[in-house]
Structure formats: structure tokens, C-alpha cells
Amino acid sequence: MRHTGTIRVTTGPSYISTYNIKDTGYVGLTLSGREVETITLTGAATRDATFVPNNEGDFFYWGRRGPSVHLNYPLPEGTNAEWFYNEVFVPSGYDIQGSYFMAGGFSQGYFGMQVNSPTERHILFSVWSPFSTDDPKKIPDSQKIELVAKGPSVHAGEFGNEGSGGQSYLNYPWRAGNTYRFLIHARPREHNKTEFTAWFFAPEEGKWRLIASFLRPQTHAWLTGLHSFLENFEPANGDKIRYVLFDHQWVRTDQGQWIQLTKARFTGDNTARKGYRMDYAGGVKGNAFFLQNCGFFSNYTPLDTWWERHPSPNEAPPDKVQELVLPER
Numbered sequence: 001m002r003h004t005g006t007i008r009v010t011t012g013p014s015y016i017s018t019y020n021i022k023d024t025g026y027v028g029l030t031l032s033g034r035e036v037e038t039i040t041l042t043g044a045a046t047r048d049a050t051f052v053p054n055n056e057g058d059f060f061y062w063g064r065r066g067p068s069v070h071l072n073y074p075l076p077e078g079t080n081a082e083w084f085y086n087e088v089f090v091p092s093g094y095d096i097q098g099s100y101f102m103a104g105g106f107s108q109g110y111f112g113m114q115v116n117s118p119t120e121r122h123i124l125f126s127v128w129s130p131f132s133t134d135d136p137k138k139i140p141d142s143q144k145i146e147l148v149a150k151g152p153s154v155h156a157g158e159f160g161n162e163g164s165g166g167q168s169y170l171n172y173p174w175r176a177g178n179t180y181r182f183l184i185h186a187r188p189r190e191h192n193k194t195e196f197t198a199w200f201f202a203p204e205e206g207k208w209r210l211i212a213s214f215l216r217p218q219t220h221a222w223l224t225g226l227h228s229f230l231e232n233f234e235p236a237n238g239d240k241i242r243y244v245l246f247d248h249q250w251v252r253t254d255q256g257q258w259i260q261l262t263k264a265r266f267t268g269d270n271t272a273r274k275g276y277r278m279d280y281a282g283g284v285k286g287n288a289f290f291l292q293n294c295g296f297f298s299n300y301t302p303l304d305t306w307w308e309r310h311p312s313p314n315e316a317p318p319d320k321v322q323e324l325v326l327p328e329r
Helices: 056-065 319-324
Strands: 069-072 081-089 099-105 109-117 120-128 146-150 154-159 165-171 179-189 193-202 207-217 227-232 242-253 258-260 263-268 280-285 288-293 306-308
Touching: 069 280, 069 288, 081 099, 099 179, 099 242, 109 179, 120 193, 120 207, 146 154, 146 165, 146 193, 154 207, 165 207, 179 319, 227 242, 227 288, 263 280, 280 306
Parallel strands: none
Antiparallel strands: 069 227, 069 263, 081 179, 081 242, 099 109, 099 227, 109 120, 120 165, 146 207, 154 165, 179 193, 193 207, 242 258, 242 288, 263 306, 280 288
């Protein structure tokens, strides 16, 4: 049922209409004519309803961005993962501006592809500093991320606001409807440091492209905490649905053995956990895991659900990836 009406703004309450909500799920309310600063929802009808009730924790901002959702890939016990390989497919029409399709997440960083504007797209690789701060200028020299190498046309520098560290990105016009490959390498080094390196493979080019290699201090580790995520970083675009498929997850151990990862746990950020936005979903489609968020769809997937996909019929990534390893410096 659709109701429309016109009101003149006053200092008191103004009513447009009354109607019954007949089913669970999102109910749309479209306002036009003036810029809306806040909307207050009160009364018995709001009990157990899903919405952002106040701006504590800056959730008017986070609520407009929408929920971020993740796939967490468990490793077999005792695995020293030196390499992590993943593939990403964004169907046509779901490459919405403000999207980050993150393929190669690990405990110290993340690697994926973004839609930054109508004319610009990034392949982004970042590594957090072990020093906890949102201001990269406050990081002591002994805990700064060191750039070891970067590929042609790759921009490298620092980042802040969501932790701080080293960041690199390549302006690359990736296209929805194509499958892109992401590869992360970890190499523990002397003096309690680990080198993390990222490569990107585009089918349009048919070759691996180095994004960057960062050296992280106070870290002597293989790859852990492997995950992927889907997020929207532009609040004005949180009303549009995003969808992505992640496929062919593999790790290669320090002994040279490829292991396929076929299980994933579905999780969400605080916006999802608090129930402020519930337009999120995930699952298995074919041999791939999928994630979906934003757009105010109503068929959500419960958080902390576990899935298992069918093993890929394709062989493991070729052992030629060892040829990508950078010389020690």
C-alpha cells in the first residue's frame, strides 16, 4: 500500500498518513522537497524495529554507509601459510561507487578492489602498523611500515582513521563481469620483521602485476586470520545493493603444499551486530562464496553462519608463483 501527502513544516508534529505494516522486513519512507537533518521514530510501533535510534558512536554516519560483511576462512591446525590466493567476480550492475571488494585479508592487512568515482577504480593494498593509532604521524619510527618495493604506476604512502600504516594503490579500470585474481605472500625476516607482498592478475593483461611489498616491524609470522569482506565507504550510496563472489581460495604452506580452503564463517561489523542495518546476506553459489549488502533488502542471513563450498575442480594455482618472490634486500 502506498500513501503520499504534503506537509508544511512546523515546530510541532505533522502527520501524513497512518497504515498497517503487514509483513516483516524493511518499510520504505521517501521524503523530498527539503534537506532532512534528522528523523525521530517513537511509540509502540517502533518496539523491536530495526533502525538507528541515535547518533551515539557516530551511527548516523555508519548507519547510512550500511553493514560491512565478511568471510573468515579457517586454516587447518598447524598450517604455516606462506601464500594466500583468491578470485573475485562482481556481476554487472553491482559495481556501485563506494564499494570495496576485499579479497585478500589477513591479520596485518588487506588487499582488494574499489570503485572510487565514476572514472576511477583502485587496486588497494594496505598493512597496519603494530602501533595503535588513527594518526600515522604519531607512529614511532621503530614501528612504521617500510615500503620495500612497488610496481609501475603504483602510488604508495601512509593511511589513517581506521588504524594506521602503509598503503598502496594502483589506478586500474577493472570491469564488472570479469574474474580477478589476488595473491598475498608473507616472508618472515630477521630482526622480528615480516615482509608482506601483494600481486594482482587481470584477465585483460594476462600477467601478474606487483602492487607493493611492505616490511612490518615487531612481527614474525606467516599468514593468519584469512578473510574477505564487502563494504560501502560512501554514506550517500548505502541505499544500493552490492554483490560479489569469492572463489578458489587456496593457501601454499612454507613446505610448498597447496591446500584448498572450502569453509567460511559469515560475520558483520557493529552496524550489523547492533541490528541497526540488516540488509546483509551471504552463502554459497555454485563453487563460490557470495556476499551481499546495502539496498535495504529484507532477506538477511544470520551472522556467524558457517558454510562449506564444493572443492574447486580446477587444479591448485601453479607453483610458478614462487618465481614472483622478490629478491631479499
